[in-house]
Amino acid sequence: MAQKLDPWKSSENLDYSKLFDEFGISPFADVLPQIKNPHKFMRRGVIFGHRDFESIVSALNDKKPYVVLDGFMPTGKAHFGHKMVMDQIVWYQQNGAKAVVGIADREAHSVRNLSWEECKRIGVEEYLISLIALGLEPENARLYFQSECEAVKDLAFELGIHVNSSELSAIYGFSGETKLSHMVSTVTQGADILHSQLLEFEGPIPVVVPVGADQDPHIRLTRGVASKMNMFLIEKRTDKDNKPYWSVRGKDAPENAFELMDKRLKSEIPNVKTKVSKEHMDIFSDMSAGNEETLRAVVQEIELELGGYAFIAPASTYHRFMSGLTGGKMSSSIPESNIALTEDPKAAAKKVMKSKTGGRTTVEEQKELGGEPDKCSVFELFVFHLIDDDDELCQIQNDCQSGKILCGECKKKAADKIEAFLTDHQEKRKIARERLCEFGINY
Amino acid sequence: MAQKLDPWKSSENLDYSKLFDEFGISPFADVLPQIKNPHKFMRRGVIFGHRDFESIVSALNDKKPYVVLDGFMPTGKAHFGHKMVMDQIVWYQQNGAKAVVGIADREAHSVRNLSWEECKRIGVEEYLISLIALGLEPENARLYFQSECEAVKDLAFELGIHVNSSELSAIYGFSGETKLSHMVSTVTQGADILHSQLLEFEGPIPVVVPVGADQDPHIRLTRGVASKMNMFLIEKRTDKDNKPYWSVRGKDAPENAFELMDKRLKSEIPNVKTKVSKEHMDIFSDMSAGNEETLRAVVQEIELELGGYAFIAPASTYHRFMSGLTGGKMSSSIPESNIALTEDPKAAAKKVMKSKTGGRTTVEEQKELGGEPDKCSVFELFVFHLIDDDDELCQIQNDCQSGKILCGECKKKAADKIEAFLTDHQEKRKIARERLCEFGINY
Numbered sequence: 001m002a003q004k005l006d007p008w009k010s011s012e013n014l015d016y017s018k019l020f021d022e023f024g025i026s027p028f029a030d031v032l033p034q035i036k037n038p039h040k041f042m043r044r045g046v047i048f049g050h051r052d053f054e055s056i057v058s059a060l061n062d063k064k065p066y067v068v069l070d071g072f073m074p075t076g077k078a079h080f081g082h083k084m085v086m087d088q089i090v091w092y093q094q095n096g097a098k099a100v101v102g103i104a105d106r107e108a109h110s111v112r113n114l115s116w117e118e119c120k121r122i123g124v125e126e127y128l129i130s131l132i133a134l135g136l137e138p139e140n141a142r143l144y145f146q147s148e149c150e151a152v153k154d155l156a157f158e159l160g161i162h163v164n165s166s167e168l169s170a171i172y173g174f175s176g177e178t179k180l181s182h183m184v185s186t187v188t189q190g191a192d193i194l195h196s197q198l199l200e201f202e203g204p205i206p207v208v209v210p211v212g213a214d215q216d217p218h219i220r221l222t223r224g225v226a227s228k229m230n231m232f233l234i235e236k237r238t239d240k241d242n243k244p245y246w247s248v249r250g251k252d253a254p255e256n257a258f259e260l261m262d263k264r265l266k267s268e269i270p271n272v273k274t275k276v277s278k279e280h281m282d283i284f285s286d287m288s289a290g291n292e293e294t295l296r297a298v299v300q301e302i303e304l305e306l307g308g309y310a311f312i313a314p315a316s317t318y319h320r321f322m323s324g325l326t327g328g329k330m331s332s333s334i335p336e337s338n339i340a341l342t343e344d345p346k347a348a349a350k351k352v353m354k355s356k357t358g359g360r361t362t363v364e365e366q367k368e369l370g371g372e373p374d375k376c377s378v379f380e381l382f383v384f385h386l387i388d389d390d391d392e393l394c395q396i397q398n399d400c401q402s403g404k405i406l407c408g409e410c411k412k413k414a415a416d417k418i419e420a421f422l423t424d425h426q427e428k429r430k431i432a433r434e435r436l437c438e439f440g441i442n443y
Numbered sequence: 444m445a446q447k448l449d450p451w452k453s454s455e456n457l458d459y460s461k462l463f464d465e466f467g468i469s470p471f472a473d474v475l476p477q478i479k480n481p482h483k484f485m486r487r488g489v490i491f492g493h494r495d496f497e498s499i500v501s502a503l504n505d506k507k508p509y510v511v512l513d514g515f516m517p518t519g520k521a522h523f524g525h526k527m528v529m530d531q532i533v534w535y536q537q538n539g540a541k542a543v544v545g546i547a548d549r550e551a552h553s554v555r556n557l558s559w560e561e562c563k564r565i566g567v568e569e570y571l572i573s574l575i576a577l578g579l580e581p582e583n584a585r586l587y588f589q590s591e592c593e594a595v596k597d598l599a600f601e602l603g604i605h606v607n608s609s610e611l612s613a614i615y616g617f618s619g620e621t622k623l624s625h626m627v628s629t630v631t632q633g634a635d636i637l638h639s640q641l642l643e644f645e646g647p648i649p650v651v652v653p654v655g656a657d658q659d660p661h662i663r664l665t666r667g668v669a670s671k672m673n674m675f676l677i678e679k680r681t682d683k684d685n686k687p688y689w690s691v692r693g694k695d696a697p698e699n700a701f702e703l704m705d706k707r708l709k710s711e712i713p714n715v716k717t718k719v720s721k722e723h724m725d726i727f728s729d730m731s732a733g734n735e736e737t738l739r740a741v742v743q744e745i746e747l748e749l750g751g752y753a754f755i756a757p758a759s760t761y762h763r764f765m766s767g768l769t770g771g772k773m774s775s776s777i778p779e780s781n782i783a784l785t786e787d788p789k790a791a792a793k794k795v796m797k798s799k800t801g802g803r804t805t806v807e808e809q810k811e812l813g814g815e816p817d818k819c820s821v822f823e824l825f826v827f828h829l830i831d832d833d834d835e836l837c838q839i840q841n842d843c844q845s846g847k848i849l850c851g852e853c854k855k856k857a858a859d860k861i862e863a864f865l866t867d868h869q870e871k872r873k874i875a876r877e878r879l880c881e882f883g884i885n886y
Contacts, residue, residue: 110604115750153596157624161553165608165626166619176609180626181600183608187623307558 016048019213023220025049025318031057039091041084041319043390044383047210049318051219055206056315060095066206067196068092069314071189073104074123075112076332077340078130080385081322088210090135098202099141102192103127106146110181116147124436124443130341132432132439133425143439146188151198155191156184162228163187163221171217190222193314204300207314212321219316231257231308232299244287246295249280254306264298322384323377325355342429345422349415352378358400359407371400371407378407378414386417459491462656466663468492468761474500482534484527484762486833487826490653492761494662498649499758503538509649510639511535512757514632516547517566518555519775520783521573523828524765531653533578541645542584545635546570549589553624559590567879567886573784575875575882576868586882589631594641598634599627605671606630606664614660633665636757647743650757655764662759674700674751675742687730691742692723697749707741765827766820768798785872788865792858795821801843802850814843814850821850821857829860
């Protein structure tokens with residue numbers, strides 16, 4: 001197959017370069033080659049950016065423990081946009097991650113005015129049942145509601161000690177009208193992301209949060225606060241002769257911290273030399289990856305012994321959004337723009353048949369110029385959900401661009417696939433509902 | 444005894460009239476005559492103001508259940524300023540109240556940077572042990588730490604749905620620099636005040652909060668939010684012929700609420716007439732106190748059935764502050780200005796001997812003009828803590844003002860009493876420590 005699969009060749013629906021340049025998100029393409037069996041979203045550029053995904057790559061490749069964390073706000077129907085996230089959670093679980101999924105009922109309750117009972121019902125019915133139907137297994141999974149998880153609520157309070165209202169306003173555009181508990185919802189999301197690293201759960205562990213680009217403010221806030229809450233900061237520096245060394249600085253660390261660290265390092269790193277002061281220490285040794293790992297392990301160990309958190313900065317990936325079936329944004333408030341996972345399969349198929357494609361004005365024109373799959377919501381359905389095989393997808397892209405196939409044919413194909421998928425998914429939902437108790441969900 | 448006891452005849456240390464006029468605090472003198480055996484702070488004008496204390500008077504006189512609630516922030520030594528509050532709590536308990544006392548460790552932790560362990564230690568050692576030593580009994584008492592009380596923390600979140608950051612700034616002078624969890628501490632105090640009215644505790648019940656005048660912002664905030672959270676508002680109105688009637692308005696009340704209320708009222712109030720609409724109803728009946736009580740009971744009952752809170756606005760009393768022993772304010776950061784309840788009795792007696800009195804420059808002058816007890820920190824010790832008998836206190840006031848007794852004599856008397864009190868209190872603290880488990884305190 002000569003042509004490369006590139007679903008967004010000319011798409012301009014989001015200026016992703018701004019995210020790279022201004023916000024420090026890294027291109028996912030940089031880490032992609034290191035992933036052995038990447039998810040189709042990774043291969044196809046649906047996932048386009050990341051922060052610190054290197055730590056997840058190494059967990060994946062070395063089969064080390066890590067966590068995938070995501071949250072769903074229980075306010076309405078789960079649709080194919082949510083399925084994207086669910087698919088990723090299931091994939092990570094199948095690739096060694098512990099899957100931790102929170103229902104963000106604090107936000108739904110405080111901002112959207114839904115009762116806790118309603119939050120619970122929507123959370124289970126719309127989100128958790130579909131997530132299980134999509135393949136989540138109880139082993140190595142933890143599903144929870146924010147309102148029922150004391151650890152998350154208490155950690156949110158700790159996070160809130162390190163965030164002031166100006167910072168929240170800058171990140172979220174809050175004003176004086178913003179309710180206090182809306183503000184608290186933001187640190188609750190931070191606690192969702194970080195709480196798996198508490199000792200009562202997994203302890204410090206790499207965590208990946210797969211989100212849409214619009215969720216990066218949460219990630220930035222959480223990474224910033226995690227760093228503020230840590231007791232020690234490890235940095236690589238160079239001395240006046242340009243020789244590299246490590247520096248460990250302490251924040252509110254107990255007096256004996258560096259003495260302790262010094263002793264431990266000297267017993268674990270051969271030929272290490274150190275310079276210890278009250279609030280920081282310099283470490284001179286062979287700068288090998290092995291020594292760095294030992295250093296980090298010792299610092300983490302000591303921080304935990306001293307009652308600190310030793311959070312590892314959470315990693316994240318950023319995915320593109322699906323367009324709405326009617327063109328423009330997919331929105332829960334425009335029913336024709338999206339398909340719910342609980343929607344009648346035949347009705348869903350009809351929506352697909354009416355959806356906006358990348359077709360030309362006339363059949364003749366399309367045969368001559370070819371269609372534009374990168375502007376086609378039906379092609380997006382293939383890319384995101386309906387076709388797993390890249391070759392098959394590439395074939396459709398080629399056939400469309402060459403004018404060989406027309407929109408009617410593609411729509412019919414997608415409609416059939418959607419109907420079949422939903423029929424199957426809804427059968428699986430029945431089984432999933434019976435399995436809720438295996439996940440500890442009382443409902 | 445001819446002269447009236449008036450410890451603050453010419454005192455100007457706080458312009459209390461402003462509190463009455465601008466903030467709607469009522470003079471305590473208005474309700475005093477209705478209280479059968481008032482506490483010495485009430486008799487002596489130490490407690491000078493209140494909000495809604497009428498509800499407490501009626502609970503006191505009719506021996507109906509009510510709650511006294513107070514909180515202590517565990518940041519340092521408990522001194523005689525704190526004893527004032529403890530004395531009131533014990534008095535209310537002895538007069539029929541359930542005593543609910545919270546240790547405000549959320550504020551100490553988030554604002555003062557104390558570890559939870561330190562908060563616990565100070566809360567128990569300094570505050571709870573002395574409170575028990577001062578006479579609190581385990582029956583009809585509940586002592587708790589905010590951080591350990593899920594009901595308080597969850598209710599704080601609910602309160603925060605109804606408060607925005609502008610309101611908090613206006614009340615507490617918060618700025619953009621204020622940490623989120625500092626803001627959360629304010630609604631946590633609101634939850635301290637209100638949570639006893641949750642169904643899992645006492646249900647709707649009169650609650651009195653004895654505080655210093657500086658704490659009124661908390662009370663105002665809490666009363667305001669409680670009113671916002673209630674489902675129904677009962678008001679007395681008059682029609683165009685100036686005939687009075689009751690109006691009940693609903694906020695987010697379920698559709699069937701007023702229908703239900705109408706039915707219930709018609710079966711409980713004889714000859715009642717009503718006008719029911721979707722969001723409010725008018726009630727025409729004999730406007731007797733009995734009927735009003737029935738109306739309130741029915742509205743409360745229905746609100747609870749419909750899942751609402753039906754909070755009774757918390758009552759409060761406001762007391763004057765003791766001056767510091769060195770004159771000026773009593774402050775924990777000036778050790779000579781106050782006496783801790785755990786202080787060495789002899790050292791405390793020495794502090795009293797060195798304290799600022801209302802004496803004149805020379806003995807001759809004092810014999811001629813008399814002393815000024817309303818400017819005397821030793822006389823305040825008598826008023827607030829050391830003399831229970833009003834006649835004895837009045838005698839000292841008279842003898843001082845007539846120049847009959849001099850400052851040395853008073854100081855000696857106060858020093859002896861302080862030493863005796865502390866010796867006794869510290870003995871009682873030993874017993875109190877053994878009784879912590881009776882109060883459910885694991886320490």
